[in-house]
Amino acid sequence: MNPISYLFIRLGIGVSMFGHGLVRLPKLTAFSDKMVSDFGDSMLPELLVRPFSLAIPFVEFLLGVCLLLGYKSTWTAVAGATFMLCLMLGTAAIENWSAYPSQMIHLGFFVILLQFMAANTLSLDDYLSNKPTH
Structure with a gap:
């Protein structure tokens, strides 16, 4: 895969994840309350839904930042999937x-992203791996 094509795929999913997290963080409580309400009739208890719903925006935001920077790319893609x-x-x-x-x-x-990780050359990962050590 072309590194520039890979970059745009990584940036596209990164913007999506970053944006999802960014808009939810300021309204974290309202977001969580809505999720708990949505799951009210499901088999999942609030004891599980509440902490997961509170974590979602942070996970989205962190995944987005890592993707945008191309940092810890393999880990980020596995975690995202x-x-x-x-x-x-x-x-x-x-x-x-x-x-x-x-x-x-x-x-x-x-x-x-995982399938074509070798094309992830326009990234912080690539820069850090090629940085000369003293």
């Missing part, structure tokens, strides 16, 4: 099938 699978389980638990396409697309982009 795993995060998407967790979100998809929650989406299934409340039968919110309209959210699935977006989550599948995000998952697909994380898999693309």
Whole structure:
């Protein structure tokens, strides 16, 4: 894969994750309360939903920052794919099938990042790995 193409894929998913986290962080309590309400009739207890919903914006924001910088790229792509699978389980638990396409697309982009990691040359990872040591 062309490094510039890879860069745009990484930046695209990075902007999405960063943006999701950024807009939710200032309204963290309201976001969490809405998620708890949405899961009220599901099999998942509030004891699990509340902490997960509070963590979501931080995870999205952190994944976004790492992707935008190209930092810890393999770890970030694995964490992002795993995060998407967790979100998809929650989406299934409340039968919110309209959210699935977006989550599948995000998952697909994380898999693309992993598949073509060798093209991740325009990144902080590449800069740090090629930096001369004294």
